[in-house]
Amino acid sequence: MNFLRNFKSYLNLSILSFTLSFILLNIFSQFLSLDLSLKLVLVLLFIFNFLRLKDIYLVGNTYRFFIFFFILITISRIVEYHIFNYIFSIITEKNISWLITISISFVFKFFYLEILNHFKN
Numbered sequence: 001m002n003f004l005r006n007f008k009s010y011l012n013l014s015i016l017s018f019t020l021s022f023i024l025l026n027i028f029s030q031f032l033s034l035d036l037s038l039k040l041v042l043v044l045l046f047i048f049n050f051l052r053l054k055d056i057y058l059v060g061n062t063y064r065f066f067i068f069f070f071i072l073i074t075i076s077r078i079v080e081y082h083i084f085n086y087i088f089s090i091i092t093e094k095n096i097s098w099l100i101t102i103s104i105s106f107v108f109k110f111f112y113l114e115i116l117n118h119f120k121n
Contacts, residue, residue: 010110013052018102021045025098034094038084042077049073072112080105 021041028037050069080101088097 007110010053013049014102014106014110016052017045017049018099020048021102022095022098025094029094034088038081042081046073046077072109076105076109 021044024041024044025037028040032040050066050073053069083104084097084101087100088094091097
């Protein structure tokens with residue numbers, strides 16, 4: 001059950017990423033604008049998740065994985081940014097808005113990575 005093992009690893013990574021992003025967003029937003037804080041957190045998450053996912057999926061061709069991962073993350077981070085701003089405009093609570101945003105993107109990213117992993121050879 002490679003799928004279940006990957007899901008468990010991805011879920012653990014996502015929980016760690018979410019916790020890290022939650023903490024960083026709250027720290028950065030104390031000193032920077034919310035918009036800049038969000039962008040900074042999204043960039044840091046890209047780097048962190050790339051390094052961790054490359055180990056989870058045992059990627060042999062790191063360059064090819066980086067390209068596909070970069071496409072996924074670029075698109076998802078842009079979408080997350082806009083979802084966050086939309087939800088934040090309704091709720092005006094950054095932590096709840098961030099939780100909803102990350103929860104929505106979790107499912108889509110996992111399935112994309114599983115499809116990518118299936119075709120990696």
